[in-house]
Amino acid sequence: MNLPEKNLLKVKQRLLLAAQQARREADTVRLIAVSKTQPAEAVEQAYLAGQMEFGENYLQEAVDKITKLAHLTAIKWHFIGSIQSNKTKLIAQHFDWVHSVDRLKLAQRLSAQRNQDQAPLNICLQVNVSQEPSKSGVALTDVPALASQIAGLNNIRLRGLMAIPLNTSDSALQHQYFKQLHDCLLQLKQIGLPLDTLSMGMSGDMEIAIAEGATMIRVGTAIFGDRQKK
Numbered sequence: 001m002n003l004p005e006k007n008l009l010k011v012k013q014r015l016l017l018a019a020q021q022a023r024r025e026a027d028t029v030r031l032i033a034v035s036k037t038q039p040a041e042a043v044e045q046a047y048l049a050g051q052m053e054f055g056e057n058y059l060q061e062a063v064d065k066i067t068k069l070a071h072l073t074a075i076k077w078h079f080i081g082s083i084q085s086n087k088t089k090l091i092a093q094h095f096d097w098v099h100s101v102d103r104l105k106l107a108q109r110l111s112a113q114r115n116q117d118q119a120p121l122n123i124c125l126q127v128n129v130s131q132e133p134s135k136s137g138v139a140l141t142d143v144p145a146l147a148s149q150i151a152g153l154n155n156i157r158l159r160g161l162m163a164i165p166l167n168t169s170d171s172a173l174q175h176q177y178f179k180q181l182h183d184c185l186l187q188l189k190q191i192g193l194p195l196d197t198l199s200m201g202m203s204g205d206m207e208i209a210i211a212e213g214a215t216m217i218r219v220g221t222a223i224f225g226d227r228q229k230k
């Protein structure tokens with residue numbers, strides 16, 4: 001067994017156990033394998049082991065991989081990195097999901113640049129739950145207004161919220177940030193937005209995210225090992 005294949009078994013076991021402890025069905029949590037800096041060969045190994053959804057952060061690197069792996073017909077690509085507004089066209093054309101939208105202008109550009117013959121692009125709003133000045137993401141209080149504006153755009157479909165909370169070993173705080181994102185999603189559903197996605201949890205905190213309602217976890221190093229140097 002190759003490394004991604006072996007590690008995928010472990011991560012799925014962790015997912016299963018965490019879902020069980022949260023009294024949730026394991027199939028309500030989708031695993032996104034974060035393959036940034038990893039070679040196309042590692043992605044293909046994971047795909048052949050049954051992993052269909054992959055997350056990428058760096059656009060040019062991602063487009064190279066997507067092109068190289070075009071023969072993997074069931075693969076789905078998620079863009080999870082920070083977005084430069086002059087690069088939205090490549091994202092709109094090559095990805096199935098974008099988790100890192102944090103301003104209206106980006107959503108408008110993605111909407112305008114998504115090809116009509118493609119399925120609508122799935123969008124999550126990135127929320128800066130721990131209010132770190134250095135981090136991208138919209139503030140919790142600004143989410144409802146932005147979500148309402150974005151929900152009306154053509155060719156994209158607002159699906160939910162994403163967060164990368166402050167890196168901390170304080171598990172009470174980790175629970176709190178994930179819960180805040182979940183509460184925010186519930187609030188949006190209450191004002192009538194048809195959302196179904198909470199993208200939260202990574203290699204180190206996926207169990208806590210699942211306990212707090214994650215429907216997508218984004219896991220890199222626990223599947224592919226340490227990231228390659230750029």
Ligand SMILES: *Cc1c(COP(=O)(O)O)cnc(C)c1O
Nearest residue numbers: 034057080202203218219220221
């Ligand atoms: C790199 C990255 C991940 C994966 O992190 P790991 O700790 O390697 O699991 C998840 N989400 C985002 C947005 C990332 O940039």
